[in-house]
Amino acid sequence: MKKLMLGNEAIARGAYEAGVKVSSAYPGTPSTEINENIAKYKEIYAEWAPNEKVAVEVALGAAVSGVRAMACMKHVGLNVAADPVYTASYTGVNAGLVIVSADDPGMHSSQNEQDTRMIAKAAHVPCFDPSNSQECKDFMRIALEISEKYDTPCILRVTTRIAHARTVVELADRVEPENKPYVKNKKFISMPANMIGRHVEVEKREIALAEEASSMPINRIEMRDKSLGVITSGAAYNYVREALPNASVLKLGLVYPLPKDLIIEFANQVDELVIIEDMEPFFEEAIKSWGIKCYGKEKTGVLGELFAAKIAKEFADKEVEEVEFEDLPARPPVLCPGCPHRPLFYVLNKLKLTVCSDIGCYTLGALPPLNAVDTCVCMGASIGMAHGFEKALGREQAKKTVAVLGDSTFSHSGMTGLLNMVYNRSTGTVIIADNSITGMTGHQHNPSSGYDIHGNSAPQVDFEKLCRAMGINDVHVVDPFDIKLMEKTIREALAKDELSVIISKSPCALIIKQTEQPYYSDTDVCKKCYMCMKIGCPAIQKKAEGGVKVDETLCFGCGLCASVCPFGAMKNE
Amino acid sequence: MFNIVIVGVGGQGTLLASKLLGDIGLSLGYDVRVSEVHGMSQRGGSVITYVRLSNDAPLYSALVEYGEADIILAFESLEALRALPYLKKGGKLIVNTQEIPPMPVIVGAAEYPKNILEKLKESADVYATNATEIAVECGTAKAANVVLLGMLSKHLPFTYEAWIDAIKRNVKPQFVDINILAFNKGREA
Numbered sequence: 001m002k003k004l005m006l007g008n009e010a011i012a013r014g015a016y017e018a019g020v021k022v023s024s025a026y027p028g029t030p031s032t033e034i035n036e037n038i039a040k041y042k043e044i045y046a047e048w049a050p051n052e053k054v055a056v057e058v059a060l061g062a063a064v065s066g067v068r069a070m071a072c073m074k075h076v077g078l079n080v081a082a083d084p085v086y087t088a089s090y091t092g093v094n095a096g097l098v099i100v101s102a103d104d105p106g107m108h109s110s111q112n113e114q115d116t117r118m119i120a121k122a123a124h125v126p127c128f129d130p131s132n133s134q135e136c137k138d139f140m141r142i143a144l145e146i147s148e149k150y151d152t153p154c155i156l157r158v159t160t161r162i163a164h165a166r167t168v169v170e171l172a173d174r175v176e177p178e179n180k181p182y183v184k185n186k187k188f189i190s191m192p193a194n195m196i197g198r199h200v201e202v203e204k205r206e207i208a209l210a211e212e213a214s215s216m217p218i219n220r221i222e223m224r225d226k227s228l229g230v231i232t233s234g235a236a237y238n239y240v241r242e243a244l245p246n247a248s249v250l251k252l253g254l255v256y257p258l259p260k261d262l263i264i265e266f267a268n269q270v271d272e273l274v275i276i277e278d279m280e281p282f283f284e285e286a287i288k289s290w291g292i293k294c295y296g297k298e299k300t301g302v303l304g305e306l307f308a309a310k311i312a313k314e315f316a317d318k319e320v321e322e323v324e325f326e327d328l329p330a331r332p333p334v335l336c337p338g339c340p341h342r343p344l345f346y347v348l349n350k351l352k353l354t355v356c357s358d359i360g361c362y363t364l365g366a367l368p369p370l371n372a373v374d375t376c377v378c379m380g381a382s383i384g385m386a387h388g389f390e391k392a393l394g395r396e397q398a399k400k401t402v403a404v405l406g407d408s409t410f411s412h413s414g415m416t417g418l419l420n421m422v423y424n425r426s427t428g429t430v431i432i433a434d435n436s437i438t439g440m441t442g443h444q445h446n447p448s449s450g451y452d453i454h455g456n457s458a459p460q461v462d463f464e465k466l467c468r469a470m471g472i473n474d475v476h477v478v479d480p481f482d483i484k485l486m487e488k489t490i491r492e493a494l495a496k497d498e499l500s501v502i503i504s505k506s507p508c509a510l511i512i513k514q515t516e517q518p519y520y521s522d523t524d525v526c527k528k529c530y531m532c533m534k535i536g537c538p539a540i541q542k543k544a545e546g547g548v549k550v551d552e553t554l555c556f557g558c559g560l561c562a563s564v565c566p567f568g569a570m571k572n573e
Numbered sequence: 574m575f576n577i578v579i580v581g582v583g584g585q586g587t588l589l590a591s592k593l594l595g596d597i598g599l600s601l602g603y604d605v606r607v608s609e610v611h612g613m614s615q616r617g618g619s620v621i622t623y624v625r626l627s628n629d630a631p632l633y634s635a636l637v638e639y640g641e642a643d644i645i646l647a648f649e650s651l652e653a654l655r656a657l658p659y660l661k662k663g664g665k666l667i668v669n670t671q672e673i674p675p676m677p678v679i680v681g682a683a684e685y686p687k688n689i690l691e692k693l694k695e696s697a698d699v700y701a702t703n704a705t706e707i708a709v710e711c712g713t714a715k716a717a718n719v720v721l722l723g724m725l726s727k728h729l730p731f732t733y734e735a736w737i738d739a740i741k742r743n744v745k746p747q748f749v750d751i752n753i754l755a756f757n758k759g760r761e762a
Contacts, residue, residue: 004599029611165635166595166607238633309638323639323658328651329683331675333583333618361616369680533680538617541679553714
């Protein structure tokens with residue numbers, strides 16, 4: 001049966017067909033839909049883990065115990081999970097283990113353009129790079145087989161244009177593999193004496209796999225016109241086929257370790273050798289280091305995504321018409337109407353604080369008119385950075401600095417930073433923007449939502465009790481829509497010579513759904529002071545003739561505009 | 574081969590439109606590529622989706638690049654203007670005349686462009702209607718995407734029955750009737 005599938009959906013299907021039994025993941029664009037689709041297969045145990053490191057450890061435990069397992073994450077999640085990945089490369093896996101890492105060239109929804117292939121090489125872990133949904137499914141099975149054959153975790157790397165593209169997939173049935181027996185083995189204990197021997201095995205394994213790679217069907221030569229030969233993989237292969245239809249191509253499916261013999265064979269058959277790859281010059285540097293003449297990155301660069309017109313221009317001398325762009329108003333993403341982060345960031349902006357923020361919807365508090373964010377680096381960094389500000393500049397700085405992070409981000413990487421603040425006598429203020437969901441990636445459940453990946457009721461962490469148990473006495477739970485109380489609580493927390501945590505608790509507007517009566521501006525009362533425009537609500541617009549109007553189809557009825565209006569002109573009755 | 578670019582504002586239902594187009598293509602034996610946008614840009618930002626359908630030349634890339642779109646399906650006026658560089662010379666542009674001001678306009682840092690329809694008509698074969706109003710008449714503003722698909726259906730060689738079947742496959746059963754109504758109104762618009 002043929003089905004149109006998102007790359008991520010096809011990875012899940014591949015895992016299903018290949019008999020994966022355990023999958024753990026933390027959501028992150030462009031990887032989120034993999035585990036969401038895994039959860040639809042009742043044969044696979046699926047869970048959201050609090051972070052990627054835990055997800056890999058869960059999957060590793062499952063694999064070592066004898067069942068096929070996987071963990072899924074976005075590229076920066078692989079950094080969080082790097083510790084177990086690097087050492088699992090030494091310990092080996094028993095049953096197949098695949099770690100899916102989704103790169104985001106062009107940074108559609110990410111903070112950097114890091115290339116997972118570099119981590120695969122550094123960790124000595126095989127890495128696969130599919131070009132469409134059918135390959136996403138097929139490579140998942142092949143990666144599990146290679147994982148078992150060579151006793152190593154494998155990385156399946158996808159990029160945004162593969163993960164989020166729908167192409168046709170031929171479905172097959174699930175083949176349930178026998179569980180591999182678990183036998184106690186010192187190779188699973190990463191003590192130096194054991195790992196010295198394991199490193200030898202890692203080297204042997206890599207050489208053996210590189211040899212096999214030259215005969216693997218997923219690394220294939222497509223001989224056409226021999227005047228130009230292209231080595232490529234993943235999404236770049238698609239652009240090469242469209243831009244240079246007559247060129248000979250060596251398409252790589254296994255991108256680490258590289259099939260050296262096959263590459264030399266191909267290089268010898270073509271007049272000119274070009275390497276076309278998204279992101280880093282990963283193939284190019286390796287191939288040049290073997291003394292093979294080639295080029296690529298000097299033409300394509302490392303910034304952003306490749307596309308066919310760029311390749312046609314650089315390698316086929318094709319005239320590309322300059323695109324004229326009109327100077328149009330940008331449409332950046334915004335906090336939704338009714339979003340509980342809006343009142344919080346309105347107050348933070350009003351108090352003119354230094355705000356160390358974090359990764360989530362609330363990063364949008366950085367944009368005008370809220371303009372209330374100073375830093376945002378990685379999951380959990382808000383807490384460590386606010387602490388750094390305090391320790392560098394002293395108590396006075398702590399009186400005007402807050403860390404802000406969401407509930408899911410706090411569970412992911414906030415708790416250790418907060419414990420550091422407790423232990424090292426911080427007097428700072430941490431605000432947990434608790435909307436009880438992982439919002440930006442599309443509403444995945446987490447330890448603070450009260451539900452599991454299937455939407456079934458699950459234990460819900462009590463942040464107030466957790467903070468008190470860590471040794472923090474000054475803990476407050478405040479509804480952010482009560483902006484007077486929020487402002488007072490923040491002011492008092494900053495003034496106190498002790499560590500404070502404020503839990504700003506109100507559910508995500510997109511999950512409450514029931515909308516209150518929409519507001520309108522009473523033109524007889526409105527004094528045109530435009531205080532209501534300072535909250536940055538997409539439902540409120542300035543009228544050409546002066547004053548404002550509320551778009552009642554967008555208004556959520558949260559009443560924040562009424563709270564900030566000094567004249568009581570915003571009404572909903 | 575058809576290259577179609579769908580643009581709009583995050584939350585307007587562009588994903589259902591692209592999914593439905595891909596599905597109808599597959600059901601009629603076309604090769605299909607649909608490239609979607611997820612994540613950050615869905616929070617009220619500009620969104621763009623590419624749909625490629627072919628029953629002759631093989632397809633590889635899931636992107637439609639500048640100057641390659643046969644048809645642009647725009648859910649919002651400003652986004653139609655923004656998408657114009659994607660259109661082939663003489664290509665068709667189907668646009669919902671609804672205007673949604675972006676945040677820079679709301680805060681007064683920019684102005685919403687005037688006379689968008691006239692500008693579009695300078696370089697495209699334009700089919701414009703207020704799909705949101707039609708959808709509201711059908712019972713829900715959310716069906717504006719299907720009204721636009723109804724308009725699009727007149728420019729693609731698929732039978733009416735194929736469209737209706739695709740709607741039935743991709744819409745929850747309780748919303749099928751209202752979506753077929755919206756599709757028909759779009760076809761008449």
